[in-house]
Amino acid sequence: MHLTKNEEKILNGENGEVMKRLFRLLVRLGDIYGADKMIPVGSVQVAGVSYKSIGDPGMEFLEDMASKNAKVQVLTYLNPAGMDLEDWKKYGFPADFAKNQLRIMDAFRKMGIVVTATCTPYLAGNLPRFREHIAWSESSAVSFSNSVIGARTNREGGPSALAAAICGVTPNYGLHLWENRQPTIKVKVDVDLDFNSDFGSLGWYVGKQVKNKIPYFTGIKNANTDQLKALGAAMAASGAVALYHIEDLTPEADLAKSKGLESITVGKKELKSAYEKLNTGKKPDIVILGCPHASLREISVLAEKVKGKKLKKPVWICTSRMVKEAAERMGYNEIIAKAGGSVVADTCMVVSPIEQMGYKTTGVNSGKAANYLPGFCKQDVCYANIDDLVEGQL
Numbered sequence: 001m002h003l004t005k006n007e008e009k010i011l012n013g014e015n016g017e018v019m020k021r022l023f024r025l026l027v028r029l030g031d032i033y034g035a036d037k038m039i040p041v042g043s044v045q046v047a048g049v050s051y052k053s054i055g056d057p058g059m060e061f062l063e064d065m066a067s068k069n070a071k072v073q074v075l076t077y078l079n080p081a082g083m084d085l086e087d088w089k090k091y092g093f094p095a096d097f098a099k100n101q102l103r104i105m106d107a108f109r110k111m112g113i114v115v116t117a118t119c120t121p122y123l124a125g126n127l128p129r130f131r132e133h134i135a136w137s138e139s140s141a142v143s144f145s146n147s148v149i150g151a152r153t154n155r156e157g158g159p160s161a162l163a164a165a166i167c168g169v170t171p172n173y174g175l176h177l178w179e180n181r182q183p184t185i186k187v188k189v190d191v192d193l194d195f196n197s198d199f200g201s202l203g204w205y206v207g208k209q210v211k212n213k214i215p216y217f218t219g220i221k222n223a224n225t226d227q228l229k230a231l232g233a234a235m236a237a238s239g240a241v242a243l244y245h246i247e248d249l250t251p252e253a254d255l256a257k258s259k260g261l262e263s264i265t266v267g268k269k270e271l272k273s274a275y276e277k278l279n280t281g282k283k284p285d286i287v288i289l290g291c292p293h294a295s296l297r298e299i300s301v302l303a304e305k306v307k308g309k310k311l312k313k314p315v316w317i318c319t320s321r322m323v324k325e326a327a328e329r330m331g332y333n334e335i336i337a338k339a340g341g342s343v344v345a346d347t348c349m350v351v352s353p354i355e356q357m358g359y360k361t362t363g364v365n366s367g368k369a370a371n372y373l374p375g376f377c378k379q380d381v382c383y384a385n386i387d388d389l390v391e392g393q394l
């Protein structure tokens with residue numbers, strides 16, 4: 001792999017030990033995947049933030065980096081943490097967990113990372129442009145930025161994203177190259193999609209079928225950005241889809257060559273079977289929406305549904321701190337709180353320790369959350385559209 005004179009110097013330790021170590025990691029990655037050079041990145045999103053996922057070893061590693069004065073060179077955001085960083089007591093997060101989570105956030109802050117913990121950074125002030133090279137980690141954010149925005153990123157691991165943030169570059173391979181962004185399978189959608197959970201079911205079903213291929217969808221007549229994030233998140237969870245194209249809807253679809261590809265069809269039957277497979281529970285003892293993190297529009301929809309009513313069980317909607325603040329100004333948080341629900345920031349149902357908080361069955365409208373909750377949080381899952389989930393609690 002070609003390195004500039006400056007990069008050679010970094011590798012020789014002229015910019016300090018931390019840079020040397022992290023740059024070496026990027027060079028190794030580049031060598032493994034056949035990169036020709038390093039390319040500058042416009043922004044980074046780092047996963048591995050929740051204390052539940054990284055534990056003491058991760059926390060100590062980050063504190064060590066921060067103490068050695070490691071500093072990021074580009075706009076860097078974080079994936080969700082294990083709790084609401086401000087209101088954790090109110091929602092019943094355990095105090096010892098909170099103490100460690102706050103230590104982790106402190107280490108990130110010292111490195112110059114924006115301590116906004118969200119999987120929808122593009123809704124919270126970190127919006128890449130079309131064809132911008134970025135190094136993001138969280139699978140739904142990777143899918144959205146590649147597919148809906150047309151930015152270019154591989155799915156980075158926690159350490160490689162941190163290295164890209166601190167060195168400002170990433171190796172040029174994989175989805176950074178146009179030739180690797182062409183579709184490899186066609187998906188004909190022959191069913192009407194209404195709710196975000198319909199898109200989640202479609203994504204979950206397709207991810208299972210296509211694994212890590214690049215689907216080219218036809219037959220999706222319309223979809224808003226919330227539905228596209230639901231689709232991509234589910235496909236990345238049940239498969240490993242990091243990029244998809246939709247005829248007439250996503251920015252690179254017109255340039256994609258889909259003729260002659262093998263194809264699969266998804267109809268009513270397949271969508272129904274995905275709903276059935278994702279449903280493992282009977283009655284939820286909590287409903288958690290906002291996977292991926294909710295947009296302002298999704299919070300307004302929930303506020304409208306619960307306005308003036310009383311919920312029987314807790315209902316959370318997870319989002320970023322920025323979107324929560326906008327929702328606060330619009331009065332949505334108050335409406336939801338009066339009904340007995342909560343707008344929870346910085347975390348989500350999968351990376352927070354909900355199993356330690358006494359919940360056993362969680363209601364969700366996200367294919368991704370339904371995919372992970374049984375394994376990560378020992379939850380039974382009630383998978384349904386938002387109307388059924390919320391009406392069941394009124």
Ligand code: F3S
Pocket residue numbers: 079080119138140233290291292293318347348349350351368369372
């Ligand atoms: Fe985001 Fe958590 Fe879902 S990180 S995509 S809300 S599992």
